[in-house]
Amino acid sequence: MDPLGRYAPALCRKAYRLLGNAADAEDVVQSVFAEQVQRGRANADLPYLFRAVTSRCLNLLRDRGNRQRLLQRQEPALRGATRTRCDDEVIGMDLMLKVVDRVDAACAEALIYRYFDDMTQDEIAEVQEVTRKTVAARLARVHEVVVALVGTGEAGGGGP
Amino acid sequence: MSAAPASPSRCTGEPLSWLILERHALGELPASEASRVQAHLAACAACAACAAEARRPWSLPARVTLPAVGPARRPWWRRYAAGWATTAALACAAAGFLLVSRSPGRSGSRAVAPGDTLPGVKGGDVALDLVCERQGQIIHDAETFAPDDRWKVLVTCPASHVVFWDVEVRDGAARAVRYPLAPVGPISCGNHVALPGAFSLSGNAPAQVCVSVAADPVPRAPSQEPGVRDARRICVVVRPER
Numbered sequence A: 001m002d003p004l005g006r007y008a009p010a011l012c013r014k015a016y017r018l019l020g021n022a023a024d025a026e027d028v029v030q031s032v033f034a035e036q037v038q039r040g041r042a043n044a045d046l047p048y049l050f051r052a053v054t055s056r057c058l059n060l061l062r063d064r065g066n067r068q069r070l071l072q073r074q075e076p077a078l079r080g081a082t083r084t085r086c087d088d089e090v091i092g093m094d095l096m097l098k099v100v101d102r103v104d105a106a107c108a109e110a111l112i113y114r115y116f117d118d119m120t121q122d123e124i125a126e127v128q129e130v131t132r133k134t135v136a137a138r139l140a141r142v143h144e145v146v147v148a149l150v151g152t153g154e155a156g157g158g159g160p
Numbered sequence B: 001m002s003a004a005p006a007s008p009s010r011c012t013g014e015p016l017s018w019l020i021l022e023r024h025a026l027g028e029l030p031a032s033e034a035s036r037v038q039a040h041l042a043a044c045a046a047c048a049a050c051a052a053e054a055r056r057p058w059s060l061p062a063r064v065t066l067p068a069v070g071p072a073r074r075p076w077w078r079r080y081a082a083g084w085a086t087t088a089a090l091a092c093a094a095a096g097f098l099l100v101s102r103s104p105g106r107s108g109s110r111a112v113a114p115g116d117t118l119p120g121v122k123g124g125d126v127a128l129d130l131v132c133e134r135q136g137q138i139i140h141d142a143e144t145f146a147p148d149d150r151w152k153v154l155v156t157c158p159a160s161h162v163v164f165w166d167v168e169v170r171d172g173a174a175r176a177v178r179y180p181l182a183p184v185g186p187i188s189c190g191n192h193v194a195l196p197g198a199f200s201l202s203g204n205a206p207a208q209v210c211v212s213v214a215a216d217p218v219p220r221a222p223s224q225e226p227g228v229r230d231a232r233r234i235c236v237v238v239r240p241e242r
Helices: A003-019 A022-039 A046-062 A064-073 A093-102 A105-115 A121-128 A132-151 B018-025 B031-043 B045-055 B076-082 B084-101
Strands: B127-134 B137-140 B150-156 B162-171 B176-178 B207-214 B233-240
Touching (some): A003 A022, A003 B018, A046 B018, A046 B162, A064 A093, A093 A132, A105 A132, A121 A132, A121 B018, B150 B162
Antiparallel strands (some): B127 B150, B162 B176, B162 B207, B207 B233
C-alpha cells in the first residue's frame, strides 16, 4: 500500500481526537495528503504527517469562524479514554481553544502532543525538533494558563 | 470544567502515545521498542483499549461523496496515489514557471506576488521583508550587504494561521547552502512577524536568501536547486558592498 494510504486511518483518528468530528478530520487529512503529493513527498513518514495534521488542525481551530461549528459538531463521548491530564483536568475542546488563544504556536503544538496524543516530553522534543528542556518550558507555560483558567472559572466544559 | 473521562481506566504508568500505538499497529517499531510496548499493553487496560482502537480500520462515513475512480470504489487517499504521476508533472511545471518568474537576477527584488498563497491554506497571502542592521541603523529592503551587517527576516502572513518556516542562504563564490537560523517551531502569523534569530552574509559574490513558509514542517534538502523543493520558497538576492 502506498505510504499515504497506509497512514490515513492513523491520521484520521489523530485529527478526530482533536477536532471532535469525523468529517472535519477527514477534510484535514485529505488536505495534508494533497499537499504532500503536490510537493512530491508521497513517502513522508508517520511522525512527520502527525505534525502536519497537528498544524492543519490548529489552523482550523484558530479560525474563530470554525469554532462554533466545531464545538457543535464535536462528539466528545467518542474521543476515548483520556490518559493524560493537566493537574487532573481533562483538556477538552473548549479548554483547549481557550489555552490556544493564550499561548504561542509552539506551545499550542506541544499542548496537542501532550494532552491529545499522550506523547512524553522526549517524544514531543523529537517531533518538534527541539530539546526536552524547551518542551518542558512550553508545557509549563500551558500548565500555567490552564491553572489560571481553572482558577478563574473560565475553563468551561467541553472535555470528554 | 470537563466531564468525567469516557473510560474509567487509567494508565498504570506513563501512557503509550498514540503515535507509538499507531506505529506499533503498523508494525513500524523496532523489535526492542515493540517488546516494551507489548509488555506495557499486557499490564495496562487503558493503553490496551487504545491499542485496539489503533488497529481498527477507519471507515469513511456514507455522507462522504467519493468520485468514482474506475470500477472499484477506492478510498479518497488512494486517488492521490493514483494521480501522483500527473500531479508531479504539473507541480514540476509550476515550479519551473516560478523559477523563471521569480528569477533572483533582480537584486533586492521582492519575489512575492500578490495572491501568493500558502500551501493548504486558503487565501493565504505571504510576504517577505529582509531587514538589515548596519552600524545601528535599520534598513528595510537593503540591496547590499557588508560583513558586519546583521539580517533579520520578517514574514507577513494571514493572522490566525500557524506556519512552519526555514531560511536558506547561498553565498560565496561556491554558492554553498547554509541554514543560518534554527526554526525551533512554527510561528503565529501576522504582519511583519520576525523569525527568531539573526544572521550575517559574507563573501564577494551576491548572496541569495530564501525563506520557505508552509503549513507543514519544512524539511531541509540542501542538494536541490532553489525553487525546486517547494514552490513556496521566496528568494531575495543581495550584493556585496563595493
